[in-house]
Amino acid sequence: MSTASTDRAARCAEAARGLTVPLLLHRNATEFGDLPALTALGADDDTLTWSALRDRVTHAARGLSALGLDSGDRMLINMSSRPEHWLLDLAAVHVGAIPSTVYATLSPGQLRYLAEHSGAGIVVLEGEAELARWAPILAGVPTIRHVVTVSGQGSGDGRVVTLAELESTGAAAHRADPGAFEKRWREVPPEAPVTMLYTSGTTGDPKGVVLTHRNVAHQCVLIEDTVKTPDHSRSLAYLPLAHIAERVLGIYYPLYRANHVTICPDQRQLLAALTAVRPISFFGVPRVWEKMAAGVQARIAAADERVRAAFDAASTAALESYRLRAAGSPVPPELAARVAALDEAVLRPLRTGLGLENLVWPGSGAAPIPVSTLLYLAGLGIDVFEVWGMTETTGSCTINTPEAFRTGSVGRVLPGMELRVAGDGEILVRGPLVCSGYLTAGGGVEPITDADGWLATGDVGVLDDDGFLTITDRKKELIINSGGKNISPARIESLLRAHPLIGQAVAIGDRRPYVTALIVLDEEIAPMWARGKGLPDTSIAALATDPLLHAEITGAVDAANAELSRPEQVKAFRIMPTPWTPETGELTPTLKLRRRIVAQQHAAAIDALYDTPSAT
Template sequence: MTYFHLGELVFKQAQKYKNRTALKYQDATGAWVDMSWDLFAEKVTKTAQAMAEMGVKPYNNVGIYSQNMEKYLITDFAAFANKAVMVPMYATSSPSQVKYIVNDAEISLIFVGEQFQYNNAFKVQQESQFLHKLIIFDRNVVLQPEDKTSVYFDDFITTGDNSESVALVNARIRQLKDSDLATIIYTSGTTGEPKGVMLTHANYLKAMRIHDMRLTNLSEKDLSMCFLPLTHIFEKAWTTYCLHRGIVVAINRNPAEIRETIKQVRPTIMSNVPRFWEKVYDGVKETIDSSSGVIKWLFTDAVKTGRRHNLDYRNNGRKAPLGNSIKFFLYKHTIYYLIKRIVGIDRGNFFPVAGAPLSDNINEFLQSIDVHIVYGYGLTETTATVSCFTFPGFKIGTVGKVMPDTEVKIGENSEILVRGGTVMSGYYNKPEATKEVFTEDGFFRTGDAGMLTDDGEIILTERIKDLYKTSNGKYIAPQMIETRISEDKYIDQVAVIGDERKFVSALIIPNYLALKAYADSQGIPYESTDDLVKNDVVHDYVFGRIELLQSQFTNYEKIKKITLLPQPFSIESGELTNTLKLRRKVILERYADIIDQMYID
C-alpha cells in the first residue's frame, strides 16, 4: 500500500477515487450531503492558495478552534499542503485556554467554528500580541461591531485565485518532507499547564502502516462516523487513517445529536471513548431488567449464547457447537439486530474504543450481543495507538496487544515505556519537559502503570500520578474503582477520594433521571435535585448498590462513605478536561468541606 504525506493525501486519493464520496456532512437544514474526492481536493486547493495569499508560510503555526465539520478537514489538509503546522483547540475551550495556546505557539491566524468560538477568539485577539486574524466557518456568526479583520471562510477561499498563490502552493507541495511538523496538540493539563505535543508527518504515516498491519478486516466499503472532537488525537489519527484507506467519513457536528445522527448514518466503524458505550450498556441492561417472563428469558439467553459463541469459541479460534451456532444465528438476526438497530450500529463492523478505562463487564457484555469492540490504549504523545485488540485472540482485562513495529517495556514503578515511529518529537517550547519524559535509551515515559503478558498484551493498571496512598500506607488506584462503580445505572460520575486519608470515600454524581424515577416509585418526596440527593433513603439505596459492585475489592479499596452531589462535574466549571477526564486537584479544592465532613468520626 502507498503512503502519502498528509499534504498530498487528498490530491492523490482524488486521482484514484474521483467522484466517489469522501465526506458526508449536514447542511444548514440538517440534510446529509455527500462531498466527492474531486470536490474535496478542489476545496483543499482553494483553501491552501488562500492561506498562501494571506501570508501563511511553511512551518507557521495555524490555529483551529471549532467543532467537527467538513471545513475543519479542508483547512487541516490545506495547511499541510503549505507545510504549515495545525494547532487544534477544543470547541469547548475557554478564552484563557485559547489564550495560553495562542501565546505559547505564537499563533497569528485561527480558523473558528461558530459564535461561541468566535466570541472567545475575538476576546483573545484583543489581548494577544500574536493573534491578528480570524477566519469564520459558520456564515451565521454575528461579528463584533469593532471587528474589522475577521473574514468568513467562504469569502476567504476566493482570495487565492491568482497565479502567484497557485505557484507558491505547487512549489510547497513538491517540497514536502515526512520530517515536517504536522500538528501541535496540547494536552488537557490534568496535572499542570498544557504541553504542546509535536507530531510529524512521519508519525502519522507510521500510525497508518501499523494499523494496516493490525486492522485487516477494514475495506473501502466501510463508513466511519467522526464523532469525537478532531482535536482529540484518537479521532484525528483515526479519521486521517480512514481517509488513507478510502473510507467514507461522516462528520457529526453537534455531539449532543449523536443519538439521532448515528441512526441516520448507521456507520460500520466509529472511534469512541468508553462513556458512549457505558450509556449503550445502561440502556440495554435497563430494557432487559424491566422485561419479564419469556421476553426476559430470551434476552438473558441471547447474552449467554453470544458470550459462548463470540468469547469462548470464535475469539479462541474454535468453531462453536452446532446448537450454539444455530441459536447464535437466530439471535443475530433478531435480538442482537434489534438492539443494534435501536442504537444505530446494526451495520457495525467493529468499534475502536480508547481514551479511558472500559469496564471488563461492559466490554464482555457488548461482545456478547455481537458488538465488536476493539479496545486499545494510546496517548497524544504516541500518535494514539500503542496497543489494541487483535481478532480473534483478544483478552478481556487487557488493552490489547502491542502494535507492530512498536516497542513496549515496563520500567520503574511499573511504568509503561514506549519506543517507535509514532512517538512524538517532543513538547513545543519545553525542552526540559521533553528531556524528562524520555529515558536514556529513547523510550517515552507514559506515566501509566501496567504489565506485559507473555503474549505481548498490556494490562493497564493506573495513571501513576493518580495513585493514592492512604494514611495506612495502602496504594489505591482510583480509576479502577471509578470504572467499576460507574457500571451502575444510577451513577453517572464518580470521583474517588483517598490520598492521605484513612479510608476511601467518593463524590457521586447520580443519574438524576433514574434516581427521580426510583424516588417516585417509592413515594419519596422531593421538590428539587438537592432535596433528592440529601434524602437518607436515597443515599442508602445508592450506597447499597455500590456495596454490591465492590464485593471483589480488598477491604482497603472499598468505598466506605459517599456524598451525592446535586450538580454534575463539567468542563465549564473546570472540574473536567476537554476530554472529560476528572481534574482531581480542582475537585479536591472545590469540595474540600464536603470531603472533610466524610472523615469526621
C-alpha cells in the same frame, strides 16, 4: 519479537514510507475523485467528493498563504466539527503550517494561554459568538495577525476575514499561478509536523504535542493492517477534533483509505448519526458505551417477561461464546449455531436499533471501561475491543482484535512499536508512533524521550505471558494511604461506574486512613430511574438526598467493595448535588477526571467524609 512480527513491522513501515497528508489527498482526488469524502449529518445533498474537497483545500491554502501563513507557523482552530473544519485544517497542512484544534469548552483564560504559548499567527473561529469571546484575547495577544471566521458577516477589524473571502482570494491566486500550490505541497516532507494537539492538562498546564506526517501515516497503516474493514467504507466523526482519536479516525485514516466521513457535530445526536451511517467500525470513549449499555438495560427491564426471557437466553449464549474466545479457546459448533440463531432473532434487532448491526470492530479507549460494561455489551453481540495509547503515541499503541483479545486488557503492542514495564510499573514505549516532542514557548520542539528513545508514559500496568497489557493506573494518581498502602483509584472508580446510575466517581484516600468516594449521578439515567420509582422530584439535586436512591447507591458501593481488598474498599461516600462537566472544571474536555481540581473544589465535602465515616 517473532519472525512473523518482524516481517509484519517491516511491511507496515514500508507501506507508510514517504506518505504525507497532501500526497494522500492528491491521490484520492485523482483516483477516487467522484467518491464521497465529507458529509455533515442531515446534509447529504451537500456532500463533498474527494475532488471537490481538494479544490476547496487548494483555494483555502492559497488564501492562507496570502495572509502570511507559512511553513512551521501555527494556526489555532476554535470551532465545532463541520466540513469547513476539515477544509481549513487540510489547507494549513498544504502550506507546511501546523494546525491545532482547541476544545470548545476551554475557558477564556485557557484560550489565552494556548494563544500565547502557540504563537499562532492565525486563528480560525466559527462565527460572531466566538469572535466576541475571543475579543479580549485578540486585543492582548499581538502575535495573532489574522482571524478567519467561517460563518457570519465581515467585521470592522481589518484582521478579520471570512472564509468566503479567503477562498475567493485563494481561487484568484490559483488561477493566476496554478503551479504554486502543487509546488508548495510537494515540498512538505514526511518528517514535517502535521498537527499539534494540546493535552487536557489533568495535572497542570496543557502541553502542545507535535505529531508528524510520518507518525499519522504509520498509525493509519497499522490500523489497516490490524482492523480489517472494506475500502471506501462509511465512518462517523463525533468527537472533537482536538481529541487524538478523532484526529486519526476522522481525518487521517479516512484520507488513507478514501473513506466517507459523516460529521456529527453534537454528541446528543449520536444515536441518530449511528442509525444514519450504520458504520463498519466505531470507536467510543467509555462513557458512550456505558450509556448505550444502560439504555438497553432500561429498555429490557421495561419489557414484558417473554421479551426478558428471550434476551436472557440470547445474552447468556453470546457471553458463553465470548468468554471462550477471550480465553483463546475454540467455540463448539453446537454453541456457535445456537448463538447465531438467537442473535438473528433477538440481539441483532437490538443492535439495529442502535445503528451497530454492521460493526466489524467496535473499539474503546482514552479511559478505562468497566469489565461489567464490556461483558454486558458482549451479551448484546457487541465485542468491544479496548486499545491504549496517548496523544504522544499518535493514538493507539496497543490493541485488542477479534482474533486475539483479553477482557480487561488493552491488547498487544502494535507492530514496530516496543513496550516494556519499568521496575516501578511504569509503561515505557518507543517506535515510529512516538511524537516529535512538545512545542516550546519559543516555537521549537522539545523531545520527550530519553537517550535511547523510550517514552515514559506515566501509565502503570502489567504484561501477561501472552503479551497482553493491562493498565492499572496513572503513576501520579496512585493513592498511598496513611498506612503506606498503594491503591489504584482507577480500579475502584471503574467498579463504581459499572452501576448505571453512577456517571462519575472519584476515589479519595491519599495520605488518609481509608478510601472514600465522591459520586456523581448520571444526568440521563438517574431521572429515568426516579420516574420509574414514582419519585416526585427527579432533579439531580433532589435525588442526591433521596433515601431510596441513597440505598441504591449504597448497594452499588457494596457490590464494588466485594471485588476489592480491604484497604481498597470505600468506607464512606457522598452523592454530589450537581453534575460535573468540563465547564465546571472537574473533567477535562475528554471527560477525564481532574483530580487536583476535584480535591480543591470539593475539599469541604471530602473532609466531611473523614469526620463521619458512618455515611455508608
